[in-house]
Amino acid sequence: xxGVSQSPSNKVTxxxxxxxxxxxxxxxxxxxxxxxxxxxxxxxxxIYFQGNxxxxxxxxxxxxxxAERTGGSVSTLTIQRTQxxxxxxxxxxxxxxxxxxxxxxxFGEGSRLTVL
Amino acid sequence: xxxxxxxxxGMFVQEKEAVTLDCTYDTSDPSYGLFWYKxxxxxxxxxxxxxxxxxxxxxxxxxxxxxxxxxxxxxNLVISASQLGDSAMYFCAMGGSNYKLTFGKGTLLTVNP
Numbered sequence: 001x002x003g004v005s006q007s008p009s010n011k012v013t014x015x016x017x018x019x020x021x022x023x024x025x026x027x028x029x030x031x032x033x034x035x036x037x038x039x040x041x042x043x044x045x046x047i048y049f050q051g052n053x054x055x056x057x058x059x060x061x062x063x064x065x066x067a068e069r070t071g072g073s074v075s076t077l078t079i080q081r082t083q084x085x086x087x088x089x090x091x092x093x094x095x096x097x098x099x100x101x102x103x104x105x106x107f108g109e110g111s112r113l114t115v116l
Numbered sequence: 117x118x119x120x121x122x123x124x125x126g127m128f129v130q131e132k133e134a135v136t137l138d139c140t141y142d143t144s145d146p147s148y149g150l151f152w153y154k155x156x157x158x159x160x161x162x163x164x165x166x167x168x169x170x171x172x173x174x175x176x177x178x179x180x181x182x183x184x185x186x187x188x189x190x191x192n193l194v195i196s197a198s199q200l201g202d203s204a205m206y207f208c209a210m211g212g213s214n215y216k217l218t219f220g221k222g223t224l225l226t227v228n229p
Contacts, residue, residue, distance in 0.1 A: 031215070033216065033217075035219075041221060041222075042207060042219045042220055042221040042222050043207065043209075043219040045216050045217075045218070048215055048216055050215075055215075056215070089159065091161065093161070104151070104163050104166065105161075105163070105217055106163070107153075107160060107161035108160075109158070109159055109160045110159050110160070112159075
């Protein structure tokens, strides 16, 4: 497709389970970002990729969170041993390049995670 | 570090009137960009407008304009002739020398018929 695609759109899981969220960026976009949006809040930066490399992982909330990107394209955000406070919408975005403050981010529709 | 402040949790406007959504920022970067995004209830983030810190003129995109006052570090969004479809959450964001956009907490705009 032409836009950023995320799956699943909705995920309900039990506390303690692992979840994987997938992002397929716009073709040709080298930069990929993960943000988290809790209910009624702004966007919290988690991690970004330049190609397959994630130079800064400091935004990840804990070591239960990890992310990878393969082939300079699809990215997976994994949350292990989910907790109720992980419930949020996880947004993925891509842009043509990184380190350019004119770079518009194109967002996916998000994955809504609910941890019971 | 970059910081974006949106002081209006919610705003109301009558259809066809203009509305200004406030945004102030703080950064030590000499060059930066300011963005506004719209997030309808469906959840997607829609890019509206961009202003570069060295741009001499305020950015405009259709009914959207950005009132950029560099000395005051403000980047207010002006929506003219509001429409019912403008009801949404609006986020101000900043990109600087680092690699990410920093977002404000947002303003919920409600357009009344």
